[in-house]
Amino acid sequence: MTEHVDVLIIGAGLSGIGAARHLQAAFPDRTYTILEARDAIGGTWDLFRYPGVRSDSDMHTLGYRFRPWTQAEAIADGPSILRYIRDTATEAGIDRHIRFGHRVTCAAWSAEDARWTVDATHGEETVRFTATFLYSCTGYYHYDAGYLPEFPGIERFGGTVVHPQHWPAGLDYTGKNIVVIGSGATAVTLVPALADRAAHVTMLQRSPTYVAALPTEDATAIKLRRLLGARRAYSIVRWRNIILGTLFYQLSRRRPDIVKSMLRKAITRRLPPGYDVDTHFTPRYQPWDQRLCLAPDGDLFTAIRRGRASVVTDRIEEFTETGLRLASGARLDADIIVTATGLRLLALGGIRLTVDGRPVDLPETMVYKGMMLGGVPNFAFTIGYTNASWTLKADLVSEHVVRILRHLDTHGYTTCVPTNTDPTITPQPLLDFQAGYVLRSVHEFPKSGSRPPWRLGMSYAHDLLNLRYGKLDDGTLRFSRHPVTPRPDHAPRYSMG
The missing domain is CATH 3.50.50.60 (FAD/NAD(P)-binding domain)
Incomplete structure (x- = not known):
């Protein structure tokens, strides 16, 4: 009926x-x-x-x-x-x-x-x-499925290939060498999360993306909840964040050089001295041409600074039995390759x-x-x-x-x-x-x-x-x-x- x-x-x-x-x-x-x-x-x-x-x-x-x-x-x-x-x-x-x-x-x-x-x-x-x-x-x-480019030789790889949209529930990555292909929000999220248990995580990107560090907890919101209650505090913080987000977006579109300088300085402070920021964290596009990636408490930069993660900017030539061969001739060995290649x-x-x-x-x-x-x-x-x-x-x-x-x-x-x-x-x-x-x-x-x-x-x-x-x-x-x-x-x- x-x-x-x-x-x-x-x-x-x-x-x-x-x-x-x-x-x-x-x-x-x-x-x-x-x-x-x-x-x-x-x-x-x-x-x-x-x-x-x-x-x-x-x-x-x-x-x-x-x-x-x-x-x-x-x-x-x-x-x-x-x-x-x-x-x-x-x-x-x-x-x-x-x-x-x-x-x-x-x-x-x-x-x-x-x-x-x-x-x-x-x-x-x-x-x-x-x-x-x-x-x-x-x-x-x-x-039903995320985006996966055609990678030459992917069938030869002897390890595990995973797309984030279909993450296996029982995948054990403890002590493994992992390569995460991609530089968008999913890759920026995955790298520090995997680095806690993996031997090492490499974020392999064709080109950089803009990444900003924000605190996981909002101290102002916590204080306002104690003073005003949940509903009033929520409304105030919500409008504050809407206004700040709008102003930052407008500044990004109208004065992109200022925003690029701000983001670069913030990233440089969180990375090891002498880190190649220009190669790995300076995109070719303007801020907000693509969505800005967030790193809560700078977790991505912390993993890099501690040596648990690294960034490689290069193109994939082909998959090999043990990992990847890159256009530069370099090789990346991996037990697990995560294709964070998009939606x-x-x-x-x-x-x-x-x-x-x-x-x-x-x-x-x-x-x-x-x-x-x-x-x-x-x-x-x-x-x-x-x-x-x-x-x-x-x-x-x-x-x-x-x-x-x-x-x-x-x-x-x-x-x-x-x-x-x-x-x-x-x-x-x-x-x-x-x-x-x-x-x-x-x-x-x-x-x-x-x-x-x-x-x-x-x-x-x-x-x-x-x-x-x-x-x-x-x-x-x-x-x-x-x-x-x-x-x-x-x-x-x-x-x-």
């Missing part, structure tokens, strides 16, 4: 649980279900289980707006974040609305019925749901959308307010910031969905759909970000527009004003009480209005 709900949420990770909490608080009597492809709450934070896995944002901004983070660690490990998400779901009763092992494959909108029909695989069966509003909280990672992206979790029988070709659509698709009715999705915590944007998107649903109720509307009738708005890549995992896949995603409200912004202050307080009935988001039909005038390929 087909089950109908008011709102169907896809994904029970950080975004999905937050979306359910916002929805439930605003509409206690509205029905909703969360479909989760895996068998556990947590999304990314349940999937990634490599040693040292942690946040690369402070928990006062990665945490939900409605639920204070109260632990001492501001840069938290994966298990702590996972417990925070699960506790949020349990305390609000959200876990009772989750259907685990339900992988959504397709969703079809019917204007005649003003509802979505959603198919999900559950074991060997196909299960069908209908919903008035569809809310995708799948993130944009490909959960694969997947738009909307790979779900196929159709609108009145017509397939939605995602690269041909344009994103409205960074959270809806032009021409796709009663649909929203979450994509977080690349220059700040994911949850800052996820919370705002959830609040805006609540505003839309309340507007529908208040005026007796059944349908809302973003409609672009301005032919001067030109398509642009959705994410203006130079990270390899983005560049490899961004062509498979919807487009951003050249002007608001079709431009995907990366400014929390702008989104706060627009999504929390901005006008809903703006002439672009069209509301109706009856079935809608396509507009021929300048509308995107799948626009309705």
Whole structure:
């Protein structure tokens, strides 16, 4: 039998649980279900289980707006974040609305019925749901596999090759020589975590990345919690970190030489005297062209200073029986090689959308307010910031969905759909970000527009004003009480209005 709900949420990770909490608080009597492809709450934070896995944002901004983070660690490990998400779901009763092992494959909108029909695989069966509003909280990672380049001779290597996205539970690396290929956030996390037990860990990188050391514990947050209580302290520290993060990002974009000098001086102080900072920690790109990596308490630099870890900047020529041969002719012997070579992206979790029988070709659509698709009715999705915590944007998107649903109720509307009738708005890549995992896949995603409200912004202050307080009935988001039909005038390929 087909089950109908008011709102169907896809994904029970950080975004999905937050979306359910916002929805439930605003509409206690509205029905909703969360479909989760895996068998556990947590999304990314349940999937990634490599040693040292942690946040690369402070928990006062990665945490939900409605639920204070109260632990001492501001840069938290994966298990702590996972417990925070699960506790949020349990305390609000959200876990009772989750259907685990339900992988959504397709969703079809019917204007005649003003509802979505959603198919999900559950074991060997196909299960069908209908919903008035569809809310995708799948993130944009490909959960099945990470990115692995073609390495010549990898089959010859006699040791163990591991990708962080699929870390073996029983892998014993005690006393082993380990090479971690990569220089991004995962590699910067793994190297000091492995160095505690390994004989030696080498971070092998083609080019450096920017790394900043931050304290694991936020002393100000701890003091404020004692004086003001958890909720007031959380709000103050959250806003302080938002403001400081925004100022640092703007300084990075406008005066990159100042930021590069600051980062270089900070790194040099933490590394051994005479260390070749120019080769190993001076990137070719500007700060925040890619995401800045964090080293809590400078743990990466501590491991290097103690001789437990080292950095090699070179290219891989081939795998050998005992390790790697590099372009310089040097060889790295290893018992274990970790391919921290990046992620694969997947738009909307790979779900196929159709609108009145017509397939939605995602690269041909344009994103409205960074959270809806032009021409796709009663649909929203979450994509977080690349220059700040994911949850800052996820919370705002959830609040805006609540505003839309309340507007529908208040005026007796059944349908809302973003409609672009301005032919001067030109398509642009959705994410203006130079990270390899983005560049490899961004062509498979919807487009951003050249002007608001079709431009995907990366400014929390702008989104706060627009999504929390901005006008809903703006002439672009069209509301109706009856079935809608396509507009021929300048509308995107799948626009309705």
